[in-house]
Amino acid sequence: MKIAIYVRISEDHTGEGRGVRRQREDCIKLAGLRGWTVVEVIEDNDLSAAGTRFRPGFERLLELMSTQQVSGIVAWTWDRLERNRRDSLRLIDAGQKSRSVISLVRGPEIDMTTPAGRLSADVLASVARHEIELKSERKRRADEQAAAEGRKIPGGIRRFGFEHDMTHRPVEAEAIRWAAKAVLAGTSLGRVASEWDARGVVSPMSKRNGAPSPWRAGSTIRTLRRPTLAGLYTFRGEIIGKAQWEPIIEEQAWWSMQTLLNDPSRRGTIQQLLTGIARCAISDCGLPTTWAGPHATQPYFRYRCPNVRHYHRKVHPIDEYVVRELLDGLSTPELRVQRARRIILTDTDLTATTDRIYRELAQLADAYAAKELSLRKMTDRTMNLNIELNAVRRAAADVPRAVLLRELITGLDGIHAWNSLDIQHQRLVVDSLMSIKLRSQGRGSQVFSPDSIQIAWRN
Incomplete structure (x- = not known):
């Protein structure tokens, strides 16, 4: 047969x-x-x-x-x-x-x-x-028990940055910490992906033939969005509390990074210092500055108001003047410390607050499972706790960025220090310290006039 x-x-x-x-x-x-x-x-x-x-x-x-x-x-x-x-x-x-x-x-x-x-x-x-x-069914119950205890659900691929037992893989963990700091400073996801490839760190997610996949902006943002990096545990897509493993980056820094990653204005990488930072000086306008590239009649980069009748200005002399004013205002260590101290750091103990909220959410779940609490009471209390938790997360999102700004400002001891920063760090410093407005110099004017730029130091 x-x-x-x-x-x-x-x-x-x-x-x-x-x-x-x-x-x-x-x-x-x-x-x-x-x-x-x-x-x-x-x-x-x-x-x-x-x-x-x-x-x-x-x-x-x-x-x-x-x-x-x-x-x-x-x-x-x-x-x-x-x-x-x-x-x-x-x-x-x-x-x-x-x-x-x-x-x-x-x-x-x-x-x-x-x-x-x-x-x-x-x-x-x-x-x-x-x-x-x-x-x-057995796996579902085991997963629920693991989630309640903040343990990793057995099985699945290795998480990037971690070993299978959720201890840190040093090279990958260091790459993640670098990426978090870079994103908070405004670095593009494409640049982060290129840096990871240059470092030789490979995602556990590989092609079907086993060859490692190069990092892309999409795979990079998915990795940086994972709550596991901050020592948070998720179940069915929801963050339910602190995990048992050590975080790679602090929770406050992770939430701050999520705020930036969710910002729609991050599309693309801005290459001009004042794009979106300087505003039109005409009183009834105030629109943020955009930029235009060279063309046949104007072979240079230009700042311009979205209302094209207001101004078109050469980028180079404006940037040069703004940087000179900035460094003059930071010319001594005392001035740099004084400016840096104006970057506000919250005094709220955010970690203690989030820990308390996570504990209360876990207690509510236990009480409901034990039929000590009605579904309506549990839902109402959970909603109120989540509102409080979101407010704490918004406050936490500003802390790492403020710490980074203080470090950048205190280190600006001259033009060489300024030139060592990438464009995103430079933009972050200017935007945090200065309010800048631009206006036209008048038709046909070829000589740069400082009077056409209004600069005010932020308090």
């Missing part, structure tokens, strides 16, 4: 298909004992039969049966063949029409030509699905 062998493994994390090879060897041995001729060995590796994904091997098996190229199938167990109702019905129907026999290494031999054989197949399929549902 001509038969086909079907093998499948639902998860093969090594990618080496060892489970499939073991199944194949036992199936070939069984076929040999029965004196059957193996026409084809069909393999679906690393594809689960429980879902709805297309399985090319399974489709090939049905094709061989329907065209009567084989009159029998050998598999390891029934749940290697299928574990969803749709595929079960298709397999039983194909077996009946092709008058096939299904023989299992760990199971009976089923004659699909008889009602008793088809009943046996249906019962085996139902038992397999029942076992999957029980396994899924």
Whole structure:
């Protein structure tokens, strides 16, 4: 009798298909004992039969049966063949029409030509699905217990920055800390991705062929958005409290970074010092400055008001004047310290407040589970706590940025220190210390006039 062998493994994390090879060897041995001729060995590796994904091997098996190229199938167990109702019905129907026999290494031999054989197949399929549902329920309960205790849910890929046991992987953790500081300073995600590639840090998420994927802005932002970096635990997409592992970056810094990452104005990288910072000096305008590139009649970069009738100004002399005024105002250590102290740091103990809120949220969940609290009371109290938590998070978001600004300002001891900063750091310093307004110098004027720029130091 001509038969086909079907093998499948639902998860093969090594990618080496060892489970499939073991199944194949036992199936070939069984076929040999029965004196059957193996026409084809069909393999679906690393594809689960429980879902709805297309399985090319399974489709090939049905094709061989329907065209009567084989009159029998050998598999390891029934749940290697299928574990969803749709595929079960298709397999039983194909077996009946092709008058096939299904023989299992760990199971009976089923004659699909008889009602008793088809009943046996249906019962085996139902038992397999029942076992999957029980396994899924056990995993769900285990995951809920792990979430309640702030532990990592078992399984899954390694998180970037962490080992499998959630201890830090030093090189990756340092790259994340650098990225957090860079994003808070205004560095683009594309530049962060390029820096990570240059450092040789590789994401645990790799291509199907095993080759590491280069970092992109999209994969970088997804990584930096993960609450696990701040030692926060999530369950079903919601942050539910502090985790048991050590954070890579402080929670306040992480929330501050999320505020910046959610800012729609971050699209693209601004390359001009005063774009969006300086404003139009005309009293009824006040729009933020945009910029335009060189063209045939004006071969230089220009600042301009969105209302094009108000001004078009050369970038270079304006930037030069603003930087000179800035450094003059920071010319001594005393002046730099004085300016830096005006960057406000909150005095609220934000960490203690968030810890208290997380504890109260956990207590509410426990009380509701123990039926000591009604759903309405739990929902109302949870909503109020979340409002308080969001207010604390907004306050926390400003703290790391303020600390960074103080460091940048106190270190500006001259033009060389200024030139060592990238454009995003420079913009951050100017925007925090100065209010700048631009106006036209008048039609045809070619000589730069400082009177066309209004600069006021922020209090």
